[in-house]
Amino acid sequence: MTILVENLSKNFGKYKALDQVNLEIKIGSLVALVGPSGSGKSTLLRIIAGLEVPDEGRVWLVGRDATLLSVQEREIGFVFQNYALFPHMTVYDNIAFGLDVRNTTANTIKNRVKQLLQLIQLDRFASRYPNQLSGGQRQRVALARALAIEPKVLLLDEPFGALDLKVKKELRNWLRRLHDQVPVTTIFVTHDHQEAMEVANEIVVFKKGRIDQIGNPQDLYKQLRTLSLSER
Incomplete structure (x- = not known):
């Protein structure tokens, strides 16, 4: 196990950004955190990076309690959207x-x-x-x-959000190939389900500060398709 999130909660004033989130991410994974704006995905990423401190819960990195460690001590690479x-x-x-x-x-x-x-x-x-x-x-x-x-974990916050569609698609394919060559544990945030399914080997879907679904792209695609057909 590389990352373990235990009972994580975070409030900004009266707004509950994360509500008792539990998540395990295995070593070498390429994981997408997906959900609408305000669903908690970026807040979780920032807490793992050490840019935010949780109100409750713990973050473990490679078996070490990293909840109160500084950004520098975590050995994490972080790429911002800009x-x-x-x-x-x-x-x-x-x-x-x-x-x-x-x-x-x-x-x-x-x-x-x-x-x-x-x-x-x-x-x-x-x-x-x-x-x-x-x-x-x-x-x-x-x-x-x-x-x-040479970080233990690579975190990407909406890495392709500011790019046009053609460049975005090229970089999605490039990131997938890059991870095959340099299999560092990687977590990226996106609101684009298609992007997540093209790049990640595991997808975590957020909704109102909680994890709504976890699965591989194939399983989640089938669930979304079944839901779409049932609503016709």
Whole structure:
């Protein structure tokens, strides 16, 4: 087991974002958290990352109680929807940033960044700046930067939400292939059921702060299809 969420609750004032959520995510999984805005999926992601503290419950990472650990102690890579790349840094320096702040040796940084540039197929763009890249390219750089530190868990918050349909579809396929090559435990948030079914090997459906369904894409597709036919 990589991640275990136990009886997690979180309130923002009178609004209950999470209500007694329990979830186990196995090592090497690619999991989608799906649901409408305000259903709790992004709040859960931020609590796992250490960006929010739960009101109740615990988060376990690789058998360790991480509920009150700092972001740095969790060894997690986080990719935001807006990429959050440093505009004054080149692609190379953006990817190297996390390694640099950990005082990694220059040779190790060079080899790791070169490896990741090849992985995201942007070898020729190392010296460019974020404003010289397309949205899809910036998203790949953000993913490479998160992977540079070799995180135990990779968290993606609506990673394709700001992209047009063609680029979005290309990146969905790319993320699936990337996970096959680098099988780090990955959780991504989306409100798009189709996106979840194309990318994830397990889907967790949220509704009003609680988990409504859990299953693989095939099982959930059958359930949704059966429900649709019964409503005709």
